[in-house]
Amino acid sequence: xxxxxxxxxxxxxxxxxxxxxxxxxxxxxxxxxxxxxxxxxxxxxxxxxxxxxxxxxxxxxxxxxxxxxxxxxxxxxxxxxxxxxxxxxxxxxxxxxxxxxxxxxxxxxxxxxxxxxxxxxxxxxxxxxxxxxxxxxxxxxxxxxxxxxxxxxxxxxxxxxxxxxxxxxxxxxxxxxxxxxxxxxxxxxxxxxxxxxxxxxxxxxxxxxxxxxxxxxxxxxxxxxxxxxxxxxxxxxxxxxxxxxxxxxxxxxxxxxxxxxxxxxxxxxxxxxxxxxxxxxxxxxxxxxxxxxxxxxxxxxxxxxxxxxxxxxxxxxxxxxxxxxxxxxxxxxxxxxxxxxxxxxxxxxxxxxxxxxxxxxxxxxxxxxxxxxxxxxxxxxxxxxx
Numbered sequence: 001x002x003x004x005x006x007x008x009x010x011x012x013x014x015x016x017x018x019x020x021x022x023x024x025x026x027x028x029x030x031x032x033x034x035x036x037x038x039x040x041x042x043x044x045x046x047x048x049x050x051x052x053x054x055x056x057x058x059x060x061x062x063x064x065x066x067x068x069x070x071x072x073x074x075x076x077x078x079x080x081x082x083x084x085x086x087x088x089x090x091x092x093x094x095x096x097x098x099x100x101x102x103x104x105x106x107x108x109x110x111x112x113x114x115x116x117x118x119x120x121x122x123x124x125x126x127x128x129x130x131x132x133x134x135x136x137x138x139x140x141x142x143x144x145x146x147x148x149x150x151x152x153x154x155x156x157x158x159x160x161x162x163x164x165x166x167x168x169x170x171x172x173x174x175x176x177x178x179x180x181x182x183x184x185x186x187x188x189x190x191x192x193x194x195x196x197x198x199x200x201x202x203x204x205x206x207x208x209x210x211x212x213x214x215x216x217x218x219x220x221x222x223x224x225x226x227x228x229x230x231x232x233x234x235x236x237x238x239x240x241x242x243x244x245x246x247x248x249x250x251x252x253x254x255x256x257x258x259x260x261x262x263x264x265x266x267x268x269x270x271x272x273x274x275x276x277x278x279x280x281x282x283x284x285x286x287x288x289x290x291x292x293x294x295x296x297x298x299x300x301x302x303x304x305x306x307x308x309x310x311x312x313x314x315x316x317x318x319x320x321x322x323x324x325x326x327x328x329x330x331x332x333x334x335x336x337x338x339x340x341x342x343x344x345x346x347x348x349x350x351x352x353x354x355x356x357x358x359x360x361x362x363x364x365x366x367x368x369x370x371x372x373x374x375x376x377x378x379x380x381x382x383x384x385x386x
Contacts, residue, residue, distance in 0.1 A: 040363030121145030243291030
């Protein structure tokens, strides 16, 4: 007995209200709600192919062309998908006993603070759901792989509810609004570093939970208020309010990293210079046009509206000049605004401080690939090893 090859793509999501800290490490239950925007899979995505075969002696996964251990988190996701399939009676019981092979690739740097684990686990779980014909909500299963992966199960703007039940059954993601709700919303990802970060998110969270007094205040007072306010801002398409809350929450998250003991940092000098640039640009513009947010890494994600993209990209290229402008900005197409008077108010810095910029927008959730571009051959072998 063998299965067809199932291939899916899944998006990156970038949080505007951060998830930081767990109340249960095994079930990956967060201390607070979080809110994110799902980004367009046409620009950044994870891609996963899976199959089930009787000639496999163990479950296997290949990541970016290298075989990696089938971790406990992967096993937990697979176990829960199979349990869901059994309860839904969606496949032949014999099929549930077959081992699987998965092959996954990202079209962006892994473990560099670009939400690669969120896209990867959402992709893996969504592919398994297709393989085992599971129909019910899978956000709680994606959460078992990587907490923020539950938000990548949906498109548009998404809220991950922390929940309160010990078993985590109410810690699920729900969609605030789909991608068509705010079509003008855009994102620029400024890649400062694409190397693996020194302090993992999991390790950093554990230290913060144990030692940061600021974190306790954030969880109890700040996040509940901010979450409701930013949900309203999204529903009302109130960009200045959305931007203000986004930046304040990012700042507080990184303050918690410094408030932890021993402290650790994800942002670097270039990251901080980007913060200063955005605040100065908003001040000169006379209104809040751009919001920055930094996850557990040095890279910046800027949220802005489509009408301001040309000027802001021109500003970034002016302040952080690349040695070679060709290929410096990837993703969606745009027209530069090199004649903007605002550019003259900023001094260029050294070249190549920013490696490249990804221009994208809010997009849809995971989807199945139907054009035959699988990562596995029909016999289950890896295409890149042929």
